[in-house]
Amino acid sequence: MKSMLKRPIGVFDSGIGGLTVVKALTETLPTESIVYFGDTARVPYGTKSKSTVIKFSLENIEFLLRCGVKCIVIACNTASAWALPELSEYFRVPIIGVIRPGAHAAAQYTKNKRIGVIGTKSTVFSGAYEDAVKEVDASIKVYSQSCPLFVPLVEEGMVRGAICNQLVEDYLKKIKRSQVDTLILGCTHYPLLTNSIRAYMGKKVKLVDSAKQAARDVRGVLMGTQMLTDSKAKPKYKFYVTDEPQHFHNIGKRFLGRVIEHVDKVNGQH
Amino acid sequence: MKSMLKRPIGVFDSGIGGLTVVKALTETLPTESIVYFGDTARVPYGTKSKSTVIKFSLENIEFLLRCGVKCIVIACNTASAWALPELSEYFRVPIIGVIRPGAHAAAQYTKNKRIGVIGTKSTVFSGAYEDAVKEVDASIKVYSQSCPLFVPLVEEGMVRGAICNQLVEDYLKKIKRSQVDTLILGCTHYPLLTNSIRAYMGKKVKLVDSAKQAARDVRGVLMGTQMLTDSKAKPKYKFYVTDEPQHFHNIGKRFLGRVIEHVDKVNGQH
Numbered sequence: 001m002k003s004m005l006k007r008p009i010g011v012f013d014s015g016i017g018g019l020t021v022v023k024a025l026t027e028t029l030p031t032e033s034i035v036y037f038g039d040t041a042r043v044p045y046g047t048k049s050k051s052t053v054i055k056f057s058l059e060n061i062e063f064l065l066r067c068g069v070k071c072i073v074i075a076c077n078t079a080s081a082w083a084l085p086e087l088s089e090y091f092r093v094p095i096i097g098v099i100r101p102g103a104h105a106a107a108q109y110t111k112n113k114r115i116g117v118i119g120t121k122s123t124v125f126s127g128a129y130e131d132a133v134k135e136v137d138a139s140i141k142v143y144s145q146s147c148p149l150f151v152p153l154v155e156e157g158m159v160r161g162a163i164c165n166q167l168v169e170d171y172l173k174k175i176k177r178s179q180v181d182t183l184i185l186g187c188t189h190y191p192l193l194t195n196s197i198r199a200y201m202g203k204k205v206k207l208v209d210s211a212k213q214a215a216r217d218v219r220g221v222l223m224g225t226q227m228l229t230d231s232k233a234k235p236k237y238k239f240y241v242t243d244e245p246q247h248f249h250n251i252g253k254r255f256l257g258r259v260i261e262h263v264d265k266v267n268g269q270h
Numbered sequence: 271m272k273s274m275l276k277r278p279i280g281v282f283d284s285g286i287g288g289l290t291v292v293k294a295l296t297e298t299l300p301t302e303s304i305v306y307f308g309d310t311a312r313v314p315y316g317t318k319s320k321s322t323v324i325k326f327s328l329e330n331i332e333f334l335l336r337c338g339v340k341c342i343v344i345a346c347n348t349a350s351a352w353a354l355p356e357l358s359e360y361f362r363v364p365i366i367g368v369i370r371p372g373a374h375a376a377a378q379y380t381k382n383k384r385i386g387v388i389g390t391k392s393t394v395f396s397g398a399y400e401d402a403v404k405e406v407d408a409s410i411k412v413y414s415q416s417c418p419l420f421v422p423l424v425e426e427g428m429v430r431g432a433i434c435n436q437l438v439e440d441y442l443k444k445i446k447r448s449q450v451d452t453l454i455l456g457c458t459h460y461p462l463l464t465n466s467i468r469a470y471m472g473k474k475v476k477l478v479d480s481a482k483q484a485a486r487d488v489r490g491v492l493m494g495t496q497m498l499t500d501s502k503a504k505p506k507y508k509f510y511v512t513d514e515p516q517h518f519h520n521i522g523k524r525f526l527g528r529v530i531e532h533v534d535k536v537n538g539q540h
Contacts, residue, residue: 041322042312047425049514052311152422155317163436170433244319 006231008033008238009218010069012060015043016248017151017188018075019255021098022237024215025073029222032229033236035067037266041242044151045078046120046187053122057083061091063240063266070227071096073218077187077210078120081128094221099123101217102184102210103132107140109206110182116175116205117144119186120151129186143178147171147190154189157254160196168196176201184208192254239263276501278303278508279488280339282330285313286518287421287458288345289525291368292507294485295343299492302499303506305337307536311512314421315348316390316457323392327353331361333510333536340497341366343488347457347480348390351398364491369393371487372454372480373402379476380452383410386445386475389456391416399456413448417441417460424459425521430466438466446471454478462524509533 009029011022015038022036037060039045045053057079064072071094074080080097088095106115117129124146133142149167158164175183183205185191191209198207222228229235241248245263252260279299281292285308292306307330309315315323327349334342341364344350350367358365376385387399394416403412419437428434445453453475455461461479468477492498499505511518515533522530 041318041326043317047313047517048311049516052513056311148426149419149422149428152419156418158419163433163440166433166436243322246319247317 004070005227005229006033007068007070008035008236009071009073010035010037010064010067011073011075012037012039012057012064012079013075013188014038014045014079015040016155016252016255019252020188020191020209021073021075021211021214023255023257024211025218028215028219029228031231031235032222035064035069035238036240037063038239038241038248040248044120045076046122046151047148048122050082050122050126053079053082054086058087061087061095065091065093067238069093071218071221073214074098075188075211075214078122081123081126094225096214096218096221098210098214099128099186100132101213102186102208103129104136105213106182106184106208107133107136109208110140112179112181113137113140114178114180114182115140115142116178116180116183117142117186118147118150118171118175118183118190119144121146121148123186129184141178143175143180145171145175150193151187151189154192155251157251159192164193164196165200168193168200172197172200180205182206182208184210186210188255240266242266274340275497275499276303277338277340278305278506280305280307280334280337280342281345282307282309282327282334282342282349283345283458284308284315284349285310286425286522286525289522290458290461290479290481291343291345291484293525293527294481295488298485298489299498301501301505302492305334305339305508306510307333308509308511308518310518314390315346316392316421317418318392320352320392320396323349323352324356328357331357331365335361335363337508339363341488341491343484344368345458345481345484348392351393351396364495366484366488366491368458368480368484369398369456370402371483372456372478373399374406375483376452376454376478377403377406377410379478380410382449382451383407384448384450384452385410385412386448386450386453387412387414387456388417388420388441388445388453388460389414390421391418393456399454411448413445413450415441415445417457420463421457421459424462427521427524429462434463434466435470438463438470442467442470450475452476452478454480456480458525510536512536
């Protein structure tokens with residue numbers, strides 16, 4: 001049996017967006033190996049119901065466990081919102097989502113106790129960010145807005161220009177009016193819209209990227225459970241998807257910040 | 271065994287858009303019963319690869335066959351483009367897609383032998399409309415454009431206004447410049463954008479709705495195989511989806527033109 005410490009970190013996402021979490025992990029934990037699983041045949045999750053997201057997440061966790069991972073990161077905000085509370089207690093390995101890290105960071109940043117949250121319909125409907133913020137400070141006001149067209153916009157690479165700016169304005173109008181000083185980008189795709197969102201919200205509003213916060217939580221959990229790798233070898237990164245890998249390979253660079261060398265397709269029920 | 275004639279027509283789609291085909295069928299064949307299957311847990315198909323769309327389509331056909339249908343209509347353009355040529359020969363019941371009916375109608379309409387086609391990435395990439403048009407007249411020029419943001423736009427109900435009009439202009443600019451006199455709306459969602467598309471393309475350009483054309487083909491096939499129902503009873507409509515039915519129920523009216531009374535969820539591998 002492979003030493004527990006040397007085992008990879010497992011990361012799953014509904015598709016490609018979770019690569020922003022992988023990027024943050026490689027920066028925060030540069031010696032750790034990673035297995036990434038993107039459910040590209042069934043993407044997106046953010047428009048789907050709780051029971052379906054839980055079912056898909058369970059299948060994804062089982063796949064990663066068969067890969068021998070030492071912990072699991074749910075990179076998808078929607079799956080973190082719906083599936084993490086339901087599933088984490090069933091497994092021995094630690095499971096870390098992106099909601100709580102993002103929410104707690106935002107709760108620490110805010111001075112005026114007004115936080116905005118943007119995400120998919122499912123994430124916003126779940127109320128998970130609001131609940132996690134209020135764990136830290138129940139007096140903080142949370143203003144949430146779902147932005148369903150942001151994901152397809154980013155997937156199309158339309159992260160600037162008239163349509164992008166118009167959509168940002170339409171979706172963020174109410175939150176801006178609420179005078180938040182902190183805005184949680186509650187979906188893996190949204191950090192790619194940072195320029196447009198910052199231009200509209202103004203530089204004084206702090207944008208919280210849940211991916212970066214989650215990577216710090218993962219480091220904390222691995223330290224706390226004494227599972228940080230002791231390997232001096234170059235870390236290995238493996239990528240699995242459920243649809244043909246071509247599209248993932250092509251646009252993955254946008255999210256990961258570097259070229260993905262090899263992607264494997266997983267068949268059927270993973 | 272139920273009389274063959276009285277059996278329902280089976281219709282499947284990646285999600286909700288195929289209800290425009292159901293609507294056309296109820297108008298063209300008002301005495302026929304229909305079983306509709308929407309794969310809402312795995313929607314959309316239009317951004318996914320050929321092998322995945324074929325696999326999903328095969329599962330959907332098998333589900334409809336278990337419902338005892340007398341023929342199958344593939345309401346989804348992407349599935350018609352990728353899966354119909356691969357799968358139709360394996361089954362005894364007739365399988366009718368939406369590509370050929372739309373393409374043939376357009377080939378008959380065009381006077382200047384210039385046809386535009388808009389669809390999902392997969393549909394356009396497949397070249398299926400172009401091939402089907404050239405079956406009728408190889409001298410016709412076909413100008414294709416994928417419009418990946420149209421589906422989420424329609425699902426969000428954003429079928430008018432500045433963003434909608436800007437996207438229509440961006441996507442259709444090249445096709446308009448090509449001076450087509452006929453434009454195929456090669457995706458079940460696009461007929462809901464008719465007003466905006468017509469305003470941009472001008473009234474002289476004929477818009478071809480594949481759903482309506484497909485319904486006529488279904489009638490032709492049922493007549494030709496002597497399978498039109500002889501029942502005088504009120505037809506029955508059944509709806510099955512793979513995600514929770516709520517969303518389908520809520521926005522289905524937009525596509526079907528009337529309230530859907532009951533939707534059942536199908537679990538697991540259907």
